[in-house]
Amino acid sequence: MSNVLPRSRLKRAADLRKAGIAAAQAGQMNRAQRYLRQSIALDDELEETWLWLAGVATTPQESERCLRRALAINPHSSRAKAGLRWARRKLAQQPSSGPPVEPPVEHRSHNWRYWAGAVLGAWLIVLVAGGLLLGSLGMGNPIAPLPTPTNTLIPGTPTPTSLQRITTLQAPLQTAWEAQNWQECVHILEQIQTLNGEYPGVEEWLIAVHLAWGQELVKEKQLEKAVVHFDAVRVLDRNEQTAQEQRLLALAYLAAQESLAAGNWKRAVFQLEAVLGLDDDYHDARELLYQTYYQQGLAHQAAGELKSAQRAYEQALTVQEGEKAQAALAQVILLLTPPTPTPTPKRIEVYIGQQRMYVYEGDRLVWNWVVSTGEPGRNTRTGHFQVLDKIPNAYASRWDLQMPHWLGIYYVGPSENGIHALPILSNGQRLWDGFLGQRVSYGCIILGVEEARLLYEWAEVGTPVDIYP
Numbered sequence: 001m002s003n004v005l006p007r008s009r010l011k012r013a014a015d016l017r018k019a020g021i022a023a024a025q026a027g028q029m030n031r032a033q034r035y036l037r038q039s040i041a042l043d044d045e046l047e048e049t050w051l052w053l054a055g056v057a058t059t060p061q062e063s064e065r066c067l068r069r070a071l072a073i074n075p076h077s078s079r080a081k082a083g084l085r086w087a088r089r090k091l092a093q094q095p096s097s098g099p100p101v102e103p104p105v106e107h108r109s110h111n112w113r114y115w116a117g118a119v120l121g122a123w124l125i126v127l128v129a130g131g132l133l134l135g136s137l138g139m140g141n142p143i144a145p146l147p148t149p150t151n152t153l154i155p156g157t158p159t160p161t162s163l164q165r166i167t168t169l170q171a172p173l174q175t176a177w178e179a180q181n182w183q184e185c186v187h188i189l190e191q192i193q194t195l196n197g198e199y200p201g202v203e204e205w206l207i208a209v210h211l212a213w214g215q216e217l218v219k220e221k222q223l224e225k226a227v228v229h230f231d232a233v234r235v236l237d238r239n240e241q242t243a244q245e246q247r248l249l250a251l252a253y254l255a256a257q258e259s260l261a262a263g264n265w266k267r268a269v270f271q272l273e274a275v276l277g278l279d280d281d282y283h284d285a286r287e288l289l290y291q292t293y294y295q296q297g298l299a300h301q302a303a304g305e306l307k308s309a310q311r312a313y314e315q316a317l318t319v320q321e322g323e324k325a326q327a328a329l330a331q332v333i334l335l336l337t338p339p340t341p342t343p344t345p346k347r348i349e350v351y352i353g354q355q356r357m358y359v360y361e362g363d364r365l366v367w368n369w370v371v372s373t374g375e376p377g378r379n380t381r382t383g384h385f386q387v388l389d390k391i392p393n394a395y396a397s398r399w400d401l402q403m404p405h406w407l408g409i410y411y412v413g414p415s416e417n418g419i420h421a422l423p424i425l426s427n428g429q430r431l432w433d434g435f436l437g438q439r440v441s442y443g444c445i446i447l448g449v450e451e452a453r454l455l456y457e458w459a460e461v462g463t464p465v466d467i468y469p
Contacts, residue, residue, distance in 0.1 A: 008279045013043035016242070017052070024056045030204050032056045038242055041212060047074045054083060063087050162195040173205070182213035207236050211243055221283060223250040249278055253285060260288065265296035290319045297328055298397050304414040306336050327395045334389040335408075335416070347464040348419075348455075350445055352380060355437045357447070359455065366458070369451045370436050374443040380417070380467060381443075385409045387463045388416070390456065399442065400426050404449070405456035409465045412443065419445040419465070421452030 020035030036053045043049075047070045054066035064087040070080040169188050176184040189205050214229035227250050233243035256271035272289040275282050297312030313329035316322060345362040352373050359367040373380040387407050394406035398415075402424040408416045422430040423446075432440050436448060445467075447455065 008281055009042050012242070013039045013046075013049075016042070017046070017049050020049075020056075021052055024052060029056045030201065034204060034208055037208060038211065041215060044069075045073060047077055047080070051077075051079055051083070061087075166192050166195055166199060177209075180212070180216070182209050182216070185209040186213075203236050207233050207240060207243075210236075211240070214243065214246060218246060218250060223254055226250050227254075245278060249275055249282055252278075253282065256285070256288065260292060263295075265292050265299065268292045269296070286320055290316050290322055290325070293319065294322070294325050294328070297325070297332075301328070301332060302414050306332050310336065324395065327393065328397070331391055331394055334391055337389070346459065347466065348459065350380075350465070350467045352382065352439075352467065352469055355439070357445070359458070367451070367454070369447060372432060372436050372438055372440050372446040374441050375439050378441070378443045380441070380445060381410060381412070382467045382469055383410075385465045385467065387459050387461050387465060390459070390461060392456075394418075394420065396423070399423075401431065403444070405447075405452040407456060407459055407465075409445075417443045417445075419447065419452070419455065421447055421449045 016035045016039035020032045020039060023029075023032035023035060033053065033056050036049055036056065039049050040053065050066050050070035050073070054063045054070065057063045057066060064084060067080050067083045067087060071077055071084065074080065169192060173185060173188045176182075176188060186206070186209055189202055189209065192199055192202055210229040210232040214226040214233070217223070217226035217229065227247055230243045230247035230250070233240050234247070237243075252271050252275045256268050256275065259265075259268035259271060269289065269292050272285050272292060275285045276289065280286070293312050293316035297309045297316065300306070300309035300312055310329065310332045313325045313332065316325040317329065345360075347360050349358045349360070350356070350371060350373070351358075355371055355373065357367075357369045357371045358365060359369075387409060389406075389408040391406040391408070392404070394403040394408075395401070396403060403418075403420040404424065406418050406420045408418040410417055422433055422436075425431055430449075432446060436446065440446075
């Protein structure tokens with residue numbers, strides 16, 4: 001079964017395919033090969049791309065490979081079958097003494113009629129069915145193969161010419177390309193440049209190799225190394241769009257990571273939104289943007305800027321769903337809702353010295369429970385308070401704790417202390433389980449699980465809470 005590719009990746013593949021077809025129709029075979037190869041690197045499951053790549057390649061051997069791939073995708077393709085019949089006839093007609101002599105790369109754009117005439121009869125079905133403007137036929141290399149020399153060694157001369165040396169590098173270069181051994185490709189191409197600094201077609205090869213290498217590094221999330229190769233493409237061709245886009249994405253993502261590490265949430269938001277604007281499936285940029293907004297909300301909440309915190313949590317939830325942001329938003333909204341005192345005979349009394357809670361309705365004692373209050377240095381405040389808010393399951397970001405059946409009663413700076421059940425750690429364990437009756441909390445009043453549930457259902461916003469030494 002084929003993998004489902006991201007929509008943005010399919011769109012880039014389609015754009016590159018269109019550019020390749022346009023270049024082929026304009027007789028720009030090298031450029032057509034490069035665009036079509038880049039399209040296949042993003043989406044190799046489209047018959048049409050392989051047919052066009054076969055149509056702009058340079059030898060029957062290479063074209064046959066592309067056509068076999070097209071036929072594997074669509075076994076009923078009449079165009080691929082017709083092309084394969086022609087390519088195999090040509091292969092059978094080739095002499096066994098060596099590869100055919102091909103025109104140099106610099107003459108191909110002026111000599112395409114020669115190649116089209118040679119294949120017109122056998123490829124008539126393809127031309128009619130697909131509307132392909134075929135140049136030479138071959139495998140989808142990024143550019144044309146290196147020219148084969150027509151001169152031979154003079155008897156008794158031990159040293160081959162530069163062109164002959166270059167030709168011996170053609171097969172290793174092709175093998176390295178097919179094996180995706182980009183380092184070896186660059187090494188071979190540099191050897192060619194050393195032999196002949198102006199040898200035609202080398203720049204197109206280098207562009208294709210560095211682009212493919214950079215894209216592979218992006219997939220492996222080695223973005224700094226990938227940027228080096230995209231920069232190499234820009235030196236060779238400043239108008240190469242794929243390299244420019246991939247370079248900008250990598251740099252923006254790396255910059256966002258630096259901003260996150262520095263706690264600069266505003267800058268990180270700007271950078272990550274830029275990344276997602278270019279590619280909405282780029283690595284974990286969406287998750288990072290969600291976390292950035294969430295951390296920004298926590299910072300605002302800790303500073304008492306509840307409205308700003310609310311906006312940040314809401315922004316996080318527009319990026320993606322997340323339990324932490326939802327819980328934090330609910331908590332902030334409750335904090336922003338003014339408490340409404342209710343006339344009630346209910347009241348809660350807590351005695352720190354006894355580590356007990358007494359719950360009354362009028363003069364009738366409803367419950368008498370053991371509690372745990374703040375540890376020394378984090379003492380629970382004494383005084384007369386009331387229930388300010390109720391949250392089914394509050395979250396303490398400072399300690400990464402879930403606090404079920406929360407009843408908020410007073411503020412300590414930007415933080416709120418309250419009454420709640422034994423808190424839950426991130427691993428699911430209950431903190432302070434077995435220590436009720438001792439001063440162990442961070443300032444809140446801790447109840448057992450069932451007791452906290454009963455009190456949460458019984459108490460109302462505005463219920464008095466009196467805490468005594």
